[in-house]
Amino acid sequence: MTRLAEVEAKAERARRFLRDRGRQGLLLTTHANFAWLTAGGHGFVGLATERASGYLLVTPKARYCLTSNIEAPRLAAEELAGLGFEMVESPWHDGTTVAAIERLAGTDLAGDAPVAGAQELAADIARLRWELLPAEVERYRAVAQATAEAVEGAAREIAPGMTEHEIAAAMAQRALAQGLQLNVCLVAVDERTERFRHPLPTDRRLEQVAMLVLGARRHGLCVSVTRMVHFGPVPADLLARHAAVCRVDATFLHHTRPGRAVAEVLTAAIEAYREVGFPDEWQRHHQGGATGYAARDYRATPGCAEVVGSRQAFAWNPSIAGTKSEDTIVAGEGGAEVLGRTGAWPQLAVEIEGEPIERPDILVR
Numbered sequence: 001m002t003r004l005a006e007v008e009a010k011a012e013r014a015r016r017f018l019r020d021r022g023r024q025g026l027l028l029t030t031h032a033n034f035a036w037l038t039a040g041g042h043g044f045v046g047l048a049t050e051r052a053s054g055y056l057l058v059t060p061k062a063r064y065c066l067t068s069n070i071e072a073p074r075l076a077a078e079e080l081a082g083l084g085f086e087m088v089e090s091p092w093h094d095g096t097t098v099a100a101i102e103r104l105a106g107t108d109l110a111g112d113a114p115v116a117g118a119q120e121l122a123a124d125i126a127r128l129r130w131e132l133l134p135a136e137v138e139r140y141r142a143v144a145q146a147t148a149e150a151v152e153g154a155a156r157e158i159a160p161g162m163t164e165h166e167i168a169a170a171m172a173q174r175a176l177a178q179g180l181q182l183n184v185c186l187v188a189v190d191e192r193t194e195r196f197r198h199p200l201p202t203d204r205r206l207e208q209v210a211m212l213v214l215g216a217r218r219h220g221l222c223v224s225v226t227r228m229v230h231f232g233p234v235p236a237d238l239l240a241r242h243a244a245v246c247r248v249d250a251t252f253l254h255h256t257r258p259g260r261a262v263a264e265v266l267t268a269a270i271e272a273y274r275e276v277g278f279p280d281e282w283q284r285h286h287q288g289g290a291t292g293y294a295a296r297d298y299r300a301t302p303g304c305a306e307v308v309g310s311r312q313a314f315a316w317n318p319s320i321a322g323t324k325s326e327d328t329i330v331a332g333e334g335g336a337e338v339l340g341r342t343g344a345w346p347q348l349a350v351e352i353e354g355e356p357i358e359r360p361d362i363l364v365r
Contacts, residue, residue, distance in 0.1 A: 001135040006039040007083045013128055014058045018110065021121070025105030028056040028125070029113045032293035035220020036129045037063075040139060041079035042220075045071070047181060055097065055115070056085070059105050066100050068092040129293050132311040137330055140221050140313065143180070144328050144340030147216045147223040150174035152345050155212055155229040155363055164189055164201035167210060175216050183222060183295050184215030194322040197285040208232060211324060215295055222295045224288070224315040225340055226326035229363040238362070242323045243348065244276035246359035249325035250350035252287070252316040253336040253357055256329065260308045262289070266300045269318060281320045288316040291328060313339075325359050 001009075014026045014037070028034060034043030034052040043052035054067035054075045065085045067075055072089040080087070088100050101109070101116040111118030112125045132140065154170035164187040172185055188199035189206040199211070209230045216223050228242065251272040255265040266287060273282045290297040290306070292313040298306060300316075308314075308331050317326040329336040335355065347358040 001133065003039045004083055006133060006135050007037065009133065010037050010039070010128075011058055011063055015060060017125070017128060018058070018060065021110055023110045023119070024059060024108040025101075025110070025118075026058040026125070027101065027105075027109050027111035027113075027115060027118050028052075028058075029111065029115055032129070032220065033112055033125065036293045038079060038083060038085075039135070040219030040221075041075075041083075043075075043079065047183075051113075054079075055101070057101060057105060062086060062104075064088050064104055066090070066097050068097075126294070126297055130290065130297065130309050130312045132292065132313065132330065134311075136221070137311060139219050140223075140328075140330065141339050143216070143218045143221045144223045144225075145342065146178040146180055146218065147175065147214055147225050148227075148327075148340035148342050148345075150178065150180065150216070151212050151214045151225045151227050152342060152363075155210070155227050156365075158206065158210065158229070160206050160208070160231055162206050163203045164192075164199075164206075165203060167206065167212065168201040171212060171214050175214060178218075180216040180218050182214070182216055184213065184224075186213035187211065197319055206231075209238070209322075213324070213326070217295075220293050221313075222291050222293065222315075223328045223340060224291065224295070224317065224326055225328070226317065226324045227345065227360055227363065228323055229365060231365050234362055234364060238322055241278075241320045242325075242362055244278055245318050245320045245323050245325045246348045246361075247276050247350050247352075248272045248282075248318040248320075249316060249359050250352050250357040252314075252318065253329060253338070254352040254355050256308055256314055256316075256331050256336045258308055258310040258312070258331055258333060262300050262304045262306045262308060263302055265308065266302060266304070269316075270302075273318075278320050282318070284321075285317075285319045287318055288326070289314065291315040323362075327360070 053071045054065045057064040066088045098116045107117045109118035112122045187201040188211045289299040346361040348361040
């Protein structure tokens with residue numbers, strides 16, 4: 001599938017959405033939705049805001065990019081060339097974008113934000129992204145591979161005495177060199193692996209064990225990866241806890257199949273926590289959820305009403321104090337596909353209801 005064909009398929013999905021809701025225009029304003037509709041276009045300058053640098057407008061007969069005179073040249077030349085978008089440029093200082101939207105589609109709009117009087121349907125619009133096209137899955141594999149290689153390469157490069165900041169820099173350098181943008185870059189060493197579930201890097205120096213966590217995106221597709229590395233023999237207690245968390249993660253993967261209620265997937269994992277002897281650990285950190293063009297479209301909770309979709313991406317991240325298991329997957333009828341498996345990291349074999357599943361082990365150096 002060419003990139004143009006993918007954009008046209010998604011535009012038709014958007015138009016079905018409009019017809020179902022009796023609307024005349026779909027206005028997309030976020031990074032995630034820009035990347036989705038443009039098949040991987042970069043609709044951002046800074047990542048500190050969710051607003052895209054160009055708004056996309058789909059009507060029954062056309063599609064537009066509304067942006068300022070600052071952003072129009074780059075978006076037209078590098079992100080949207082040949083994709084059938086009509087550029088609508090406004091001076092950066094006079095706020096005429098709203099008037100342009102009304103001129104092109106009136107005010108009978110559905111949007112992912114309350115812009116120009118559009119009816120905000122952000123949650124419903126997000127669902128348009130969830131069933132990935134085969135071409136998107138192919139891109140996703142490459143993004144996940146690059147992310148895992150950045151983490152695993154850094155894990156092999158670091159040494160005792162390095163600070164968490166230096167370890168984070170090793171991951172970031174490898175990621176940026178592969179064209180990845182960073183969503184999250186976390187590092188914990190030694191006692192901090194047990195104390196904190198979201199360990200922002202500090203000046204603490206590595207002695208024996210490190211947890212490396214990277215959330216990255218490319219083509220708009222978000223990947224989450226965690227790896228553990230230990231210098232010298234791994235204590236029996238840490239080995240046991242890591243084996244336990246891998247069993248919980250494998251349970252998530254086994255049950256993440258199209259048509260399965262997300263709450264049921266989480267319930268199976270909570271039971272796995274109990275079976276491995278850590279019944280309360282699931283309450284100490286969220287367990288992950290649906291991903292794709294957003295780091296998490298939603299987090300799984302016991303009351304979650306969502307159902308796993310076909311070719312929908314998930315990033316589960318079960319944790320037990322001192323360790324965590326995390327990769328990005330795509331749900332399929334034949335089981336979950338782990339997108340970022342490099343073949344160069346030690347694996348721990350787990351069997352869940354007769355299905356053999358491998359999860360990343362602790363790298364011993």
